[in-house]
Amino acid sequence: MKADFDIKRARAETRACEEIVHFNNAGASLMPISVSDALHGYLHQEERIGGYETAVKEGDALDNFYTASAKLLNCEADEIAYMENATRAWDMAFYSFKFKSGDRILTTIAEYGSNVVAYNQQSKRYGVEVIFVPNDKSGQIDIDALENLIDERVKLISITHIPTGGGLVNPAAEVGKIAKAAGIPYLLDSCQGVGQIPLDVEELGCDILCGTGRKYLRGPRGTGLLYVRQEMIEKLEPPLLDQHAARLISSTEYEIRRDAKRFEGWEQYFAGKAALGTAIDYALSWDIAKIRDRVYDLAEKLREKLSDIDGVHVTDEGIEKCGIVTFRTDQKDVDELKKLFAAEGINVSTPKGSGSLVSFQQRGLKELVRASLHYYNTEEEIDYFITTLQGILQR
Numbered sequence: 001m002k003a004d005f006d007i008k009r010a011r012a013e014t015r016a017c018e019e020i021v022h023f024n025n026a027g028a029s030l031m032p033i034s035v036s037d038a039l040h041g042y043l044h045q046e047e048r049i050g051g052y053e054t055a056v057k058e059g060d061a062l063d064n065f066y067t068a069s070a071k072l073l074n075c076e077a078d079e080i081a082y083m084e085n086a087t088r089a090w091d092m093a094f095y096s097f098k099f100k101s102g103d104r105i106l107t108t109i110a111e112y113g114s115n116v117v118a119y120n121q122q123s124k125r126y127g128v129e130v131i132f133v134p135n136d137k138s139g140q141i142d143i144d145a146l147e148n149l150i151d152e153r154v155k156l157i158s159i160t161h162i163p164t165g166g167g168l169v170n171p172a173a174e175v176g177k178i179a180k181a182a183g184i185p186y187l188l189d190s191c192q193g194v195g196q197i198p199l200d201v202e203e204l205g206c207d208i209l210c211g212t213g214r215k216y217l218r219g220p221r222g223t224g225l226l227y228v229r230q231e232m233i234e235k236l237e238p239p240l241l242d243q244h245a246a247r248l249i250s251s252t253e254y255e256i257r258r259d260a261k262r263f264e265g266w267e268q269y270f271a272g273k274a275a276l277g278t279a280i281d282y283a284l285s286w287d288i289a290k291i292r293d294r295v296y297d298l299a300e301k302l303r304e305k306l307s308d309i310d311g312v313h314v315t316d317e318g319i320e321k322c323g324i325v326t327f328r329t330d331q332k333d334v335d336e337l338k339k340l341f342a343a344e345g346i347n348v349s350t351p352k353g354s355g356s357l358v359s360f361q362q363r364g365l366k367e368l369v370r371a372s373l374h375y376y377n378t379e380e381e382i383d384y385f386i387t388t389l390q391g392i393l394q395r
């Protein structure tokens with residue numbers, strides 16, 4: 001284990017650590033004390049002095065969401081929009097593209113289910129063609145195949161960085177190089193990446209990136225963020241506009257704002273926004289590269305130990321693997337396993353395919369157990385998890 005990671009601090013600042021073994025961080029992580037306090041403190045003020053009044057008083061905390069996000073992604077604060085989740089962030093960008101019949105979208109086998117729904121909706125409406133770029137032998141997007149598919153029909157490259165149903169990390173920066181060389185807009189769903197791995201939009205070469213608050217960033221539920229590159233903002237007219245996204249000039253005229261807030265709505269989860277800013281500051285205080293190293297290291301240890309158990313099959317693909325560990329067993333179905341783990345104080349989740357349908361179908365998978373680790377998890381918890389699983393499988 002990396003010696004310089006202050007696990008004592010991580011656990012002392014996470015109230016529930018000593019009560020549960022939380023291996024459901026790709027679902028929603030445990031909030032650290034500072035984030036929980038920021039959220040509840042904000043809500044208490046709304047209760048005592050009023051919602052609008054709190055927004056004025058807490059203006060700096062609300063603005064901090066944008067500056068913290070900009071630091072996280074290496075962009076400008078006005079390239080950031082606050083959203084209620086990653087799906088809406090992605091949607092607001094994706095549905096701003098105007099496709100016509102014969103246009104192509106290139107995406108991945110690992111693509112998130114909601115994104116695939118949206119592609120198909122636009123395909124039905126406008127005749128846009130959706131191409132799933134094949135994977136290479138390792139299970140990540142095949143970069144050569146992607147390059148070979150580039151032609152004048154391709155209007156968008158849109159991929160999932162880390163899928164919901166496995167440990168794969170797609171080579172997002174390599175995809176970015178191809179997109180840039182071809183001058184094709186590049187939309188990156190890094191919902192599972194934000195807070196787990198360093199994300200620099202310049203290195204990634206993406207024009208748009210979406211993320212969620214509640215997963216690896218350890219923010220509250222119902223929060224998310226959208227990054228849109230400055231040059232792209234004014235080219236994208238959001239599918240929905242209100243008087244925050246656009247200024248009403250007369251009974252017939254409006255002007256859409258020039259920053260990424262054009263993708264936001266006026267009414268927002270303000271407490272969540274302030275708390276997500278705190279969560280991002282908190283993540284940055286750890287150094288995201290150190291978070292990645294620790295999470296990857298823990299996950300690799302878990303994979304090794306799982307692989308040593310007869311009848312347990314680890315299903316994570318790719319060259320680079322993250323903190324999401326997935327497996328199935330010959331003996332028990334996943335819902336029963338989840339229940340038995342819960343009875344022993346262990347949280348896991350059980351992806352059933354909808355979030356990663358294309359990948360699951362291609363691999364003949366129906367359902368898996370997902371044990372997703374964060375830096376506050378420990379090797380002792382992994383050992384407890386393994387012993388518990390062995391005990392369950394012997395019953």
Ligand SMILES: Cc1ncc(COP(=O)(O)O)c(C=O)c1O
Nearest residue numbers: 085086087112162163164191212
């Ligand atoms: C890859 C990926 N994209 C998008 C989402 C959707 O995120 P949200 O629930 O914040 O909309 C998820 C959620 O699991 C995800 O794993």
